[in-house]
Amino acid sequence: MRVEAEFTTEPFRGEGEPPEHATAALQAAREAGLECDFGPLGTSIRGEREAVLGALSSVAAAGLDHGADQITFQVRLEGHAAPRRTANGLEALLAEVAEGLGADLKTLDRPGKQRAVRLLEERGAFEFRKSAEIVAEALGVTRFTVYNYLNRERG
Structure with missing residues (x-):
């Protein structure tokens, strides 16, 4: 079963290079072998359920270790979006x-x-x-x- 997780690291900076906490979290997801889409408002990662769920703690740790004060996650079955x-x-x-x-x-x-x-x-x-x-x-x-x-x- 495949799942997708979206995460946003904060504090957000509107201009310039992405903050180190965002790029460190992205790198942790890549090192876990996940498909990644990095954007200005957050990052999406996709893969098999166990791989994604197993990587979330590494993603959170990398973000927090590099200056994030908040990380927000959403996890869902791939291809399913919440109606709201x-x-x-x-x-x-x-x-x-x-x-x-x-x-x-x-x-x-x-x-x-x-x-x-x-x-x-x-x-x-x-x-x-x-x-x-x-x-x-x-x-x-x-x-x-x-x-x-x-x-x-x-x-």
């Missing part, structure tokens, strides 16, 4: 937040956009694939601005 992580689910959250704030998200001032990001995070919006890009477009800002708002809230 669809683009329609994220669009519904965006509409809900806009309605709650009483304005189109693009028309909000900076504090309003920061509040929108906080509300979206509380509702799990950033668990969706490509969520930062979609949220950035809805707010009329760059994805790096979204990351800055997120880091400000977590800091």
Whole structure:
């Protein structure tokens, strides 16, 4: 049985080279012989169930040993995505937040956009694939601005 795991190491840096904790975690997955896709928002690893599950502790250790203060994992059977992580689910959250704030998200001032990001995070919006890009477009800002708002809230 094949499984896929996605992981994100934090703290996130929006510009420049990937942080050492992200590349060290990726290297641990590669050393375990897993198929890897490294991206700016996280890393996907795939392989046989026992290989992936066995590698997760090495991935976590490598990330933490190289400066990560948080690592988030999602594991699922390969080819199966949770229904709540669809683009329609994220669009519904965006509409809900806009309605709650009483304005189109693009028309909000900076504090309003920061509040929108906080509300979206509380509702799990950033668990969706490509969520930062979609949220950035809805707010009329760059994805790096979204990351800055997120880091400000977590800091």
